[in-house]
Amino acid sequence: MNDTLDPKLRSWVESAHDPATEFPIQNLPFGVFRRAGSDEAPRVGVAIGDQILDLCACLAEGLLEDVREGPAAIACAAPSLNVLMSLGRAHATALRAGVSRVLRAGGAPTRYDRERAERILVPMADAELFLPADVGDYTDFYASVFHATNVGRLFRPDQPLLPNYKWVPIGYHGRASSIVRSGTPVRRPHGQTKRPDDERPTFGPTRQLDYELELGFYIGAGTSLGQRLAIDDAESHLFGVSLVNDWSARDVQSWEYQPLGPFLAKSFATTVSPWVVTLDALEPFRRAAFARPEGDPAPLPHLVSVVDQARGAFDVTLEVWLSTARMRDAGLDPCRVSHGSFADMYWTPAQLVTHHTSNGCNLRPGDLLASGTVSGPEPSSRGCLLELTTRGAEPLSLPGGETRAFLDDGDEVILRGYCEAEGAVRIGLGECRGLVVG
Ligand SMILES: O=C(O)/C=C/C(=O)CC(=O)CC(=O)O
Numbered sequence: 001m002n003d004t005l006d007p008k009l010r011s012w013v014e015s016a017h018d019p020a021t022e023f024p025i026q027n028l029p030f031g032v033f034r035r036a037g038s039d040e041a042p043r044v045g046v047a048i049g050d051q052i053l054d055l056c057a058c059l060a061e062g063l064l065e066d067v068r069e070g071p072a073a074i075a076c077a078a079p080s081l082n083v084l085m086s087l088g089r090a091h092a093t094a095l096r097a098g099v100s101r102v103l104r105a106g107g108a109p110t111r112y113d114r115e116r117a118e119r120i121l122v123p124m125a126d127a128e129l130f131l132p133a134d135v136g137d138y139t140d141f142y143a144s145v146f147h148a149t150n151v152g153r154l155f156r157p158d159q160p161l162l163p164n165y166k167w168v169p170i171g172y173h174g175r176a177s178s179i180v181r182s183g184t185p186v187r188r189p190h191g192q193t194k195r196p197d198d199e200r201p202t203f204g205p206t207r208q209l210d211y212e213l214e215l216g217f218y219i220g221a222g223t224s225l226g227q228r229l230a231i232d233d234a235e236s237h238l239f240g241v242s243l244v245n246d247w248s249a250r251d252v253q254s255w256e257y258q259p260l261g262p263f264l265a266k267s268f269a270t271t272v273s274p275w276v277v278t279l280d281a282l283e284p285f286r287r288a289a290f291a292r293p294e295g296d297p298a299p300l301p302h303l304v305s306v307v308d309q310a311r312g313a314f315d316v317t318l319e320v321w322l323s324t325a326r327m328r329d330a331g332l333d334p335c336r337v338s339h340g341s342f343a344d345m346y347w348t349p350a351q352l353v354t355h356h357t358s359n360g361c362n363l364r365p366g367d368l369l370a371s372g373t374v375s376g377p378e379p380s381s382r383g384c385l386l387e388l389t390t391r392g393a394e395p396l397s398l399p400g401g402e403t404r405a406f407l408d409d410g411d412e413v414i415l416r417g418y419c420e421a422e423g424a425v426r427i428g429l430g431e432c433r434g435l436v437v438g
Pocket residue numbers: 140141142143144147148151152155212246248257262371372373
């Protein structure tokens with residue numbers, strides 16, 4: 001195992017040892033930041049406890065010797081992670097290892113060298129975080145068989161799971177222009193809707209605004225047009241993961257989606273979390289690959305490999321929290337409405353990437369491949385309101401006596417993710433927030 005993952009590692013940054021932190025020294029996710037309210041150039045940083053390590057400042061201080069002369073040094077000054085992503089996994093792995101050495105207790109600077117530490121650390125509370133990447137293309141998959149079955153039951157009761165599902169990783173091309181950073185308010189979209197008994201559609205604000213809990217994979221090294229990735233090489237093209245909320249207008253979706261799939265029902269906003277947790281940091285949290293139920297077909301040969309199976313699934317716990325305007329007024333905390341594990345997904349990230357390039361379609365650094373709604377087998381692990389409330393028929397009860405079938409204006413959706421495993425230090429993905437406004 002890579003020494004950056006050693007559970008015994010300690011950092012001179014004290015908050016990295018707070019039991020509640022998502023960013024111990026074993027995590028070290030990358031993001032783009034600047035001091036809030038400043039006119040500084042946005043640049044690359046790494047989260048550590050409640051601080052951000054400024055990689056440009058580290059280079060200026062003569063730290064990170066291993067990367068000082070290399071292309072990763074230039075990548076640190078960029079206003080997005082795309083340059084770093086484009087260099088491929090080995091460069092990002094080396095940079096993360098260098099960062100780990102800078103932050104280790106007993107390394108340089110030590111906690112006694114406060115002046116130097118203050119030059120290279122920015123408190124997260126004083127920072128503005130940006131979109132981590134300039135996303136050229138955004139693809140959204142449908143990789144949870146539980147989500148696909150639940151949603152299919154509501155949209156197509158006669159045939160919930162279409163016959164292609166177990167053969168083809170289903171996806172649609174999303175809209176990159178409306179990807180927004182966590183904290184950006186989400187305006188309730190207008191759209192065409194038509195209820196079954198309506199004679200004609202009408203146009204107006206959606207009445208069925210929903211969230212979707214997803215994990216997003218950022219592409220690192222790109223592929224060229226015509227290049228088909230072998231499944232065993234697919235993970236080496238993944239840089240890391242963030243939380244993704246694929247906001248959805250269900251009434252618009254059900255009217256527009258046939259035959260070409262979702263369009264305006266999902267293109268009005270997609271929120272992503274600021275920190276990109278590398279696949280290196282997720283390594284201790286693999287568990288046995290999802291077992292296809294007996295009787296399901298084996299995927300076609302290009303989509304299956306013993307290596308992918310042996311690497312296993314990423315056991316990331318994902319949660320949805322909700323806070324309403326009334327709850328906030330009453331001083332009530334957000335409440336958790338669902339939780340599930342990414343390890344319950346039917347298709348692996350390597351299968352999604354392999355499928356995406358199987359026709360020769362090129363992937364570019366910073367492209368975002370979202371998993372699709374993460375739902376598990378339990379009712380408590382349904383990753384959107386459409387499923388949780390059976391399309392509004394069974395509203396959720398919230399603290400303070402409110403109920404929700406779909407989202408109201410003033411509701412705030414907070415996605416969270418974390419990993420725990422025996423013998424490993426707990427790490428988190430941070431938060432992905434969005435407040436619905438009318
Ligand atoms: O038509 C359907 O079955 C539903 C499609 C979606 O909601 C698409 C989607 O965003 C997939 C997902 O998040 O899993």
